[in-house]
Amino acid sequence: MVKRHQLKNIRLHDLRHSAATLLIEENASLKAIQERLGHSKFEVTADFYAHVTKKVSRDTADKLEKFNPKNFVPNSSPTEKSVEF
Template sequence: MTRQRDQQQADQDTAGSAWTDTGLVFTTKTGAPLQPSNVNRDFHQLLRGARLRKIRFHDLRHSCASLLLDQGVDLIVIKELLVHAHIAITADVYAHVRLRPPARRHRTHVRCTRRRPGILAVRKRSRPP
């Protein structure tokens, strides 16, 4: 986040009077909100560069919540991270993860590696039974 703040400050200095102060953390070079189509395009380029299968940007949210539940993080913490209005929403959406038997739940794990500076590659591997 510090690096993003520094980059945004540099963008603001470069844009000068053309800068639009939206108060957003992630913006264009002139401070405007990011366009979803541009975010998706850039995200898919990152996936291709990392040789990962194509997923929707929104799928990252579900993956994060599922991994946190699988690791035993409390549902209330995940609810707060996802900014769900009610715990029932989180419980309903992620019931399939919570209901998996522990033996099956821990058969796979996620390994994160740095392939290039600033890019994390996430690979799912099966553990031996």
């Protein structure tokens, strides 16, 4: 099948890493990923499968942006989100 469809030869184990990484990028919980992969311990999933990709790193930086003092809105209404320092 690999030759017939001109696919790259990838080990099944490597696909597990890819699947875990894709799920992490989609914000699936590590606990859910642990159960899907069949790991008995959360630490195995976190230590060996939770690769920090560029997307995950960027998403994390974006989440911190809401704490940037430049985003503070003075005299904002109670419904607006603002950060006070």
